[in-house]
Amino acid sequence: MKTVLLLLVSNIFMTFAWYGHLKFTQTTLWKVILISWGIAFFEYCFQVPANRIGYGQFNGFQLKTIQEVITLVVFMVFSVLYLKEELKWNYIVGFVLLLAAVFFVFKKW
Structure with missing residues (x-):
């Protein structure tokens, strides 16, 4: 659980670092890069x-899968609340397909 919580916080920072500047198109690029x-x-x-x-409890593939799911959840919230973008049905379908990938990565075969 600690791994998931740390990845959640990490992804919140990552999302703002990568996409937060999109609302500040008048700010020069070099400033946005430094920020x-x-x-x-x-x-x-x-x-x-x-x-x-998390490594040991999860393998590398599982850690990356966890991160990607968290990334998409954080980004969906960010894009709706911060960027004021619409969450469309096809985005949700794509996310559900990613959850199918989670099943295959974590299933004991």
Whole structure:
């Protein structure tokens, strides 16, 4: 659970670092890059320990799968609330298909 929580916090920082600047189109690119790097520093402060703690309980493929699911959940919330974009049915279908991938990655065969 600690790994998932750390990855959640990491992805919140990552999403703002990568996409938060989209609302500030008048800000020069070099400033946005520096600010994004600053935010990304905190992403790594949570992401690296999350993977270090989780590795062993999960393998690398499972850690990456967990991160991708968290990334999409965080981004869906971010894009609706922050960017004010519409959550369309086809985005949800794509996400459900990703959940099918989670099943295959975590299933004991």
